[in-house]
Amino acid sequence: MAFGSRTEKTKRILGDVEEINIFDEAEVETKGSAPEPIIEVPAHKRHKKQKGHLEQILKDVPHEECVITLPEDERICKRCGTPLTSMGREKICTEVQFIPATVKVIDFYRESFQCLECRKQEHFSIEKPPMPQTVLAKSIASPSSVAHVIAQKYQFSMPLYRQEQEWKSIGIALSRATLANWVIRSAEDWLMPLVDCMHAELLKPTHSTIETGSAYFYRMVILPYPTIFANEPSETSLLAARTGCSAHCQRGQPQVLPFIVL
Numbered sequence: 264m265a266f267g268s269r270t271e272k273t274k275r276i277l278g279d280v281e282e283i284n285i286f287d288e289a290e291v292e293t294k295g296s297a298p299e300p301i302i303e304v305p306a307h308k309r310h311k312k313q314k315g316h317l318e319q320i321l322k323d324v325p326h327e328e329c330v331i332t333l334p335e336d337e338r339i340c341k342r343c344g345t346p347l348t349s350m351g352r353e354k355i356c357t358e359v360q361f362i363p364a365t366v367k368v369i370d371f372y373r374e375s376f377q378c379l380e381c382r383k384q385e386h387f388s389i390e391k392p393p394m395p396q397t398v399l400a401k402s403i404a405s406p407s408s409v410a411h412v413i414a415q416k417y418q419f420s421m422p423l424y425r426q427e428q429e430w431k432s433i434g435i436a437l438s439r440a441t442l443a444n445w446v447i448r449s450a451e452d453w454l455m456p457l458v459d460c461m462h463a464e465l466l467k468p469t470h471s472t473i474e475t476g477s478a479y480f481y482r483m484v485i486l487p488y489p490t491i492f493a494n495e496p497s498e499t500s501l502l503a504a505r506t507g508c509s510a511h512c513q514r515g516q517p518q519v520l521p522f523i524v525l
Contacts, residue, residue, distance in 0.1 A: 317357065321357070321359070324359075333347070366430075373391055374391075375391050376390045376391075398452075399452070402445070402448075404449075408445075409445050409449050412426060412442050413446055416446065423446075426442055427439045427442065
């Protein structure tokens, strides 16, 4: 026989040649005295729900109430036809809704004012309000968009090519070169002046334990790496500076002082 028996023709052999159809198997095999097997379930621990845990994690998120009520035409008693009166409401459940990021374009217009009396005398007196300073000159970037790009790249490790796809899905086709320009120009225009001010503040005599006014300078080896010009390994160093505080040292308190990379 080249092939086995078909799966629909299940057989059971009792003795030598006796065959029982599958449809009669339950009636033949039934025994009222057959014991039921005992199944042992391993013990497990149930975590007790903490009261107030949900309120604790949602306390800083804005809440919005959604009241499910009866329509006006259904506020009638089905028994006697008397209008129904509200007897209060009960809290059923709480859910968290995620609102995706949205982008809007703001067009700035400046309104000008003129003096009509001076104009009659052929003197033009025009007043214009000052425009707010843009975060990047001659750019469509806004403080919120630049902050979003920088936070996504350096805080959440999202590269610019993925941010390019994200902006495209929102509806604005920004190239990764444009996003890179936003990061670099904002750092040069806004962050580097802040670093320079911190550096100048660091070197002031009032913030140093050295009488000459200089700060502590440290040379720290980061990680040795082989150079491309020689087989011998070279080492990368980082120059950092910190201020001292003699008052804390005199009181025996530990120094927890900021470092500034130079």
